[in-house]
Amino acid sequence: MRKSDYGEIVKMAIDTIRSNKLRSGLTVLGIVIGVAVVIAISSVVRGLNDQVMESITSLGSNLIFVYHIQPFSLTRPTEEMRTRKKMTFEDYEALQGLPHVRTVTTGLRYTDPRFGMGTYTVKYGNRRVKNTILEGDTYTWKDVYDLSVASGRWLTQIDEERHSPVIVLGSDTAAELFPQGEALGKEINIEGELFTVIGVAQPRKSAFSNGKNAEDNLIFFPWSTFHKLHPELQGFWISAKATSQADLPKAMDEIRAALRRVRKVPPDKPDGFEVFTQDSMSDLWKQLSGMIFIFMFAVSSVGLLVGGVGVMNIMLVSVTERTREIGVRKAIGARRFDILAQFTLEAITLTAIGGALGLAFGAAITWTIPAIWSSLPASMSFFWAAFGLGSAAAEGLIFGIYPAWKAANLDPIESLRYE
Numbered sequence: 432m433r434k435s436d437y438g439e440i441v442k443m444a445i446d447t448i449r450s451n452k453l454r455s456g457l458t459v460l461g462i463v464i465g466v467a468v469v470i471a472i473s474s475v476v477r478g479l480n481d482q483v484m485e486s487i488t489s490l491g492s493n494l495i496f497v498y499h500i501q502p503f504s505l506t507r508p509t510e511e512m513r514t515r516k517k518m519t520f521e522d523y524e525a526l527q528g529l530p531h532v533r534t535v536t537t538g539l540r541y542t543d544p545r546f547g548m549g550t551y552t553v554k555y556g557n558r559r560v561k562n563t564i565l566e567g568d569t570y571t572w573k574d575v576y577d578l579s580v581a582s583g584r585w586l587t588q589i590d591e592e593r594h595s596p597v598i599v600l601g602s603d604t605a606a607e608l609f610p611q612g613e614a615l616g617k618e619i620n621i622e623g624e625l626f627t628v629i630g631v632a633q634p635r636k637s638a639f640s641n642g643k644n645a646e647d648n649l650i651f652f653p654w655s656t657f658h659k660l661h662p663e664l665q666g667f668w669i670s671a672k673a674t675s676q677a678d679l680p681k682a683m684d685e686i687r688a689a690l691r692r693v694r695k696v697p698p699d700k701p702d703g704f705e706v707f708t709q710d711s712m713s714d715l716w717k718q719l720s721g722m723i724f725i726f727m728f729a730v731s732s733v734g735l736l737v738g739g740v741g742v743m744n745i746m747l748v749s750v751t752e753r754t755r756e757i758g759v760r761k762a763i764g765a766r767r768f769d770i771l772a773q774f775t776l777e778a779i780t781l782t783a784i785g786g787a788l789g790l791a792f793g794a795a796i797t798w799t800i801p802a803i804w805s806s807l808p809a810s811m812s813f814f815w816a817a818f819g820l821g822s823a824a825a826e827g828l829i830f831g832i833y834p835a836w837k838a839a840n841l842d843p844i845e846s847l848r849y850e
Contacts, residue, residue: 458745459785461738462826466786466819468731470793473815475800476724478808483716487709492676494709495683497669501705503715515703517666525693526671531682535671536575538568539657539664553604555619560607564649567657575670583615583630590653599630601649622660739830746778746834754841761843771839778831779824786823790816
């Protein structure tokens with residue numbers, strides 16, 4: 432080869448890979464696995480991100496939450512936070528009638544202290560539902576969260592004032608206990624007392640699932656009735672809806688001022704409670720998903736690194752095996768650049784094929800995951816697909832340049848003598 436014929440170089444590189452299919456396949460196996468894992472993990476994280484953001488957005492853009500600590504944080508609570516006075520029903524009453532607050536609600540939720548979740552088993556006849564959440568809310572809960580009933584009616588102020596033994600069932604709870612849809616008017620024994628079903632709530636979309644939502648396996652009580660059932664529960668969760676999104680900062684300031692007044696917080700002391708919006712939820716999720724992705728990306732990078740080392744090793748072996756060929760090519764006029772280009776292109780082509788196979792496997796995994804686990808969404812990203820292919824090709828350049836340089840610098844006379 433007397434001058435650079437790049438078409439011939441490409442053809443020779445591809446022919447070399449084809450002539451060693453098994454070795455080439457084993458060489459890029461680490462790259463295939465690494466790229467497939469990157470694609471699969473990024474797809475799952477992206478799918479979860481979209482679903483969580485959609486769920487948070489569905490709550491509305493003008494919601495305000497009040498709790499004695501910030502629950503959506505990865506940092507450890509300070510001693511001051513742990514000793515704070517919990518929110519009370521009087522705190523909720525103090526927020527009534529604020530100028531920029533349309534409506535406000537509060538509630539308590541029963542959680543088993545052993546598991547930190549609702550683990551009550553509801554029974555009706557020979558049917559039962561496990562892990563049911565018991566929750567007592569004021570009648571304005573539906574107005575703040577825009578909840579509606581599929582049948583029957585919601586809890587009213589009269590139910591609350593009279594401590595009425597009535598309940599509204601979550602959609603999954605009702606479906607399990609009354610598959611024929613005959614829930615209304617039925618009496619359910621809960622902790623030794625009978626409660627009449629007056630409504631069945633509409634299903635709610637879950638932030639972390641395409642399937643059943645844990646929030647649909649729930650029983651709503653009037654707050655006063657629930658408090659009588661569980662007087663030991665403390666720590667109210669207060670939710671408010673501002674008159675508009677534009678009025679959100681004003682509503683938050685009014686809530687903070689009203690609570691400082693009713694809780695008798697001195698002017699020189701911090702609030703002793705937290706006022707926040709759904710942005711805190713999205714920020715927490717972004718932190719969690721970012722940490723998960725970084726960890727999984729680091730794990731998959733090990734596969735890419737191992738694959739790259741394998742490519743370098745095989746290319747060095749190839750240079751040794753083809754020493755005599757290199758000498759012949761140099762003897763008939765091939766330049767050092769021609770040899771360098773050929774071996775570098777072989778490495779890049781090899782890893783690019785591995786990247787393409789990894790992309791195909793990653794896409795298959797992305798499609799398979801939601802089909803097998805409906806609770807785990809996945810959405811493939813063009814950016815990460817391009818990143819996977821690009822990183823695989825870049826590995827061929829990085830790990831293939833040294834073997835190519837070694838081949839290009841072989842002495843032609845010594846190469847021709849090589850056996």
